[in-house]
Amino acid sequence: MQIIETEHLILRPFREGDAADLxxxxxxxxxxxxxxxxxxxxxxxxxxxxxxxxxxxxVAICLKQNGQVIGDxxxxxxxxxxxxxxxxxxxxxPQFSGQGYAFEAARALLDHLFRxxxxxxxxxxxxxxxxxxxxxCEKLGMRREGVFIEFVSFTNDDEGNPIYENxxxxxxxxxxxxxxxxxxxxxxxxxxxxxxxxxxxxx
Ligand SMILES: CC(C)(COP(=O)(O)OP(=O)(O)OC[C@H]1O[C@@H](n2cnc3c(N)ncnc32)[C@H](O)[C@@H]1OP(=O)(O)O)[C@@H](O)C(=O)NCCC(=O)NCCS
Numbered sequence: 001m002q003i004i005e006t007e008h009l010i011l012r013p014f015r016e017g018d019a020a021d022l023x024x025x026x027x028x029x030x031x032x033x034x035x036x037x038x039x040x041x042x043x044x045x046x047x048x049x050x051x052x053x054x055x056x057x058x059v060a061i062c063l064k065q066n067g068q069v070i071g072d073x074x075x076x077x078x079x080x081x082x083x084x085x086x087x088x089x090x091x092x093x094p095q096f097s098g099q100g101y102a103f104e105a106a107r108a109l110l111d112h113l114f115r116x117x118x119x120x121x122x123x124x125x126x127x128x129x130x131x132x133x134x135x136x137c138e139k140l141g142m143r144r145e146g147v148f149i150e151f152v153s154f155t156n157d158d159e160g161n162p163i164y165e166n167x168x169x170x171x172x173x174x175x176x177x178x179x180x181x182x183x184x185x186x187x188x189x190x191x192x193x194x195x196x197x198x199x200x201x202x203x
Contacts, residue, residue: 001112002112006107008101008104009062009063009064009101010067011061011073011108011109012059013052013053013059014052015049015053015060016053018052018060019042019045019048019049021068021069022039022045022048022069023041023044024093024095025071025091027039029091031130031133032165033125033127033152036154052072055074057074057077058072058074061073061101070093070095070101071102072090072091073090073106074087075087075088075110075122084120085123086121086123087123087124088106088109088122088124090136103136106140107140107182110172110177111177111183115178121171121172121173121174122142122171122172123145124137124142126170127165128147128166128167137170141181141182143171143172145169145170145171146169147169148168150165150166151167152164152167153165
């Protein structure tokens with residue numbers, strides 16, 4: 001993906017040198033849906049970074065001030081991307097939550113998916129207990145479209161039986177994004193075709 005610049009952040013592909021920052025938050029993933037990504041040590045983190053560097057849909061969220069990777073986003077590639085539909089997701093190092101960085105990053109990625117990649121619909125799956133993620137979807141202008149009861153399992157109970165999660169789907173259409181309050185206002189004429197290598201998104 002192209003590099004995206006926002007007020008405080010750089011969104012870019014993963015690259016060599018990111019392992020320690022990735023390990024800092026994937027040594028103990030907080031959301032059940034990311035438990036399978038848990039990394040045992042720095043060596044595993046290096047392998048994961050190499051994998052992510054080849055994945056067009058994986059985006060490192062970096063602080064502009066020092067280049068630190070503080071989390072990641074995904075969106076715009078994957079098996080279920082059809083009918084001009086993309087899924088989106090986020091995972092922030094908890095040390096950096098509550099500062100508006102997730103919103104700043106997700107907003108820029110959504111704008112990129114609609115405006116540059118031309119997706120028609122973007123959705124996110126969120127577990128019913130994950131209030132920060134629901135709040136983020138809502139701030140992005142996404143609509144809660146439904147709840148799938150006992151939709152997916154990420155963990156087992158003590159007897160080895162799967163614990164199923166109730167999963168919400170949030171979504172927003174390109175037409176809604178472009179006319180809504182959350183969309184990033186671009187200079188006149190910049191309406192949506194892939195352009196330069198770097199995009200700057202104001203807030
Ligand atoms: C979900 C997740 C990305 C949300 O991160 P977050 O930091 O809470 O989200 P935001 O960037 O929207 O910031 C939230 C708060 O920062 C505060 N904040 C502080 N400074 C701010 C600023 N300059 N601008 C905006 N908000 C600011 C706001 O009060 C905001 O709270 P509000 O939503 O009540 O207004 C994060 O909790 C996370 O990574 N969780 C673990 C992984 C996960 O659950 N992923 C989703 C699986 S479905």
